[in-house]
Amino acid sequence: MAHPSTVILGTGSYAPPRVLTNEELALQVDTSDEWIRTRTGIRERRIADDAVAASDLAVEAARAAMSDADLEASDIDLLIVATITPDYPMPATACVVQRKLGLRTNSACFDLNAACSGFVYSLDTAAAMLGSGRYRHALVIGVEKMSSIVDWTDRNTCVLFGDAAGAVVMGMSDERGAGLLGTRLGAFGEGTELLWISDGGSRTPITQESFANHSHRLRMKGKEVFKLAVRGMEDACREILEQHHLRADQISLVIPHQANLRIIEAISHYLELPMDRFYINVDRFGNTSAASIPLALDEARRLGRIQRGDLILLVAFGAGLTYGSALIRW
Ligand SMILES: CC(C)(COP(=O)(O)OP(=O)(O)OC[C@H]1O[C@@H](n2cnc3c(N)ncnc32)[C@H](O)[C@@H]1OP(=O)(O)O)[C@@H](O)C(=O)NCCC(=O)NCCS
Incomplete structure (x- = not known):
C-alpha cells in the first residue's frame, strides 16, 4: 500500500552568470528599456555561454536540490527533465543528466515537453509514479536554454526569455495532508x-x-x-x-x-x-x-x-x- 503523501524534500536552482540587460538588447534590436519594463516588468535576463547546454544548467540545479534533500545520486530512481530546449532532438536530456550525475542505471529517465507548464506537469507525473510505490525518490528538473531557440532579430520575442534551471527532489512521507x-x-x-x-x-x-x-x-x-x-x-x-x-x-x-x-x-x-x-x-x-x-x-x-x-x-x-x-x- 502506498504512503499517504508526496513531499518535496529539497530544492535547488542555477542561472548562468552572464546578465543581459534591456539596455544591451536595445543595441541589438529596435527596443528600449522603458518599453520592455513597462510592458513586461523584465529588467534583465541570464544568458548561457554558447558551449553550455540545458543539461549543464540542469546538473547544477539538481546537485543543489539533492544536497538540500541530503540525498545521494544513488538514492534517486526517477528523473524527469521538463524542457523544450533539450541538448539534442534525441536522446532525452534526462539521460545526459543521469550520466553526468552518476544516477543508477535502473533509474527511469525521460524528458517531458509541456513548455512553460512543464514543471507542474512533471510534478504531477512524478507524484503519480512515486504514489505507485515503484519508485522511492524522484528528481524533477525544469531547465531551459531559451537563448538557443529565440530569434535574436525579432523584438516581439527576444526581449522576453532567459536561461536557467530549477530542481526538486520528491519522496514519500507518512505525514498526512502534507506535500x-x-x-x-x-x-x-x-x-x-x-x-x-x-x-x-x-x-x-x-x-x-x-x-x-x-x-x-x-x-x-x-x-x-x-x-x-x-x-x-x-x-x-x-x-x-x-x-x-x-x-x-x-x-x-x-x-x-x-x-x-x-x-x-x-x-x-x-x-x-x-x-x-x-x-x-x-x-x-x-x-x-x-x-x-x-x-x-x-x-x-x-x-x-x-x-x-x-x-x-x-x-x-x-x-x-x-x-x-x-x-x-x-
Ligand atoms: C509580448 C507582449 C509583451 C507585448 O505586449 P503588448 O502590450 O501586447 O504589445 P503589442 O503586441 O500590442 O505591441 C505593441 C507594439 O509594440 C511593438 N513591440 C513589440 N515588441 C517590442 C519591443 N521589444 N520593443 C519595442 N516595441 C515592441 C509591436 O511591434 C507593436 O507595434 P505596432 O503597434 O506598431 O505593431 C505581451 O503581449 C505579452 O507579454 N504576451 C504574452 C507573452 C508571454 O507571456 N508568453 C509566454 C507565455 S508562457
Whole structure:
C-alpha cells in the first residue's frame, strides 16, 4: 500500500552568470528599456555561454536540490527533465543528466515537453509514479536554454526569455495532508500555433528556407497568448482552490510562471489576492519557461518566504497551449 503523501524534500536552482540587460538588447534590436519594463516588468535576463547546454544548467540545479534533500545520486530512481530546449532532438536530456550525475542505471529517465507548464506537469507525473510505490525518490528538473531557440532579430520575442534551471527532489512521507495536495492540468490544443517553432519537427523538417526566414526559431502571437494566459492561469487557480474547498486568501504564497508582470498583476486582480502574496523574479530572469517555477520556488524558500505548514500554489501557462496548477502544503 502506498504512503499517504508526496513531499518535496529539497530544492535547488542555477542561472548562468552572464546578465543581459534591456539596455544591451536595445543595441541589438529596435527596443528600449522603458518599453520592455513597462510592458513586461523584465529588467534583465541570464544568458548561457554558447558551449553550455540545458543539461549543464540542469546538473547544477539538481546537485543543489539533492544536497538540500541530503540525498545521494544513488538514492534517486526517477528523473524527469521538463524542457523544450533539450541538448539534442534525441536522446532525452534526462539521460545526459543521469550520466553526468552518476544516477543508477535502473533509474527511469525521460524528458517531458509541456513548455512553460512543464514543471507542474512533471510534478504531477512524478507524484503519480512515486504514489505507485515503484519508485522511492524522484528528481524533477525544469531547465531551459531559451537563448538557443529565440530569434535574436525579432523584438516581439527576444526581449522576453532567459536561461536557467530549477530542481526538486520528491519522496514519500507518512505525514498526512502534507506535500503535494493536488494538481489541475489542462491544455488548449487549438492554440498550438500561437506560440511555437514551426520547423525542425516531422511536419516541416529544417530546410535552407527555414534558416532564411527564421522559422526554426520561436514565434508568438503575444496579444492572444497574453489573454489566454490570464484566463488559463486564473481558471487553474480557481479550480484547484474549489477542489480543495479553499479561499484564495488562505494561500500563503503563489508562485506563478514568470512570463510577464502584467499577467501576474491581472491574476492578482481577478483572484482578489494582493501582489505581496505572489513571488516575483521576472524582473531579474525574464521568462525561463519550464525553469521559471522551480527557480522561483527555490529562491522563495531561500529568502524565507516559505515556512513549514504554508499553503503554496504553483500556477503555469505555456506553449501547447498548456496550463496547470499545483497545491502544496509545505
Ligand atoms: C509580448 C507582449 C509583451 C507585448 O505586449 P503588448 O502590450 O501586447 O504589445 P503589442 O503586441 O500590442 O505591441 C505593441 C507594439 O509594440 C511593438 N513591440 C513589440 N515588441 C517590442 C519591443 N521589444 N520593443 C519595442 N516595441 C515592441 C509591436 O511591434 C507593436 O507595434 P505596432 O503597434 O506598431 O505593431 C505581451 O503581449 C505579452 O507579454 N504576451 C504574452 C507573452 C508571454 O507571456 N508568453 C509566454 C507565455 S508562457
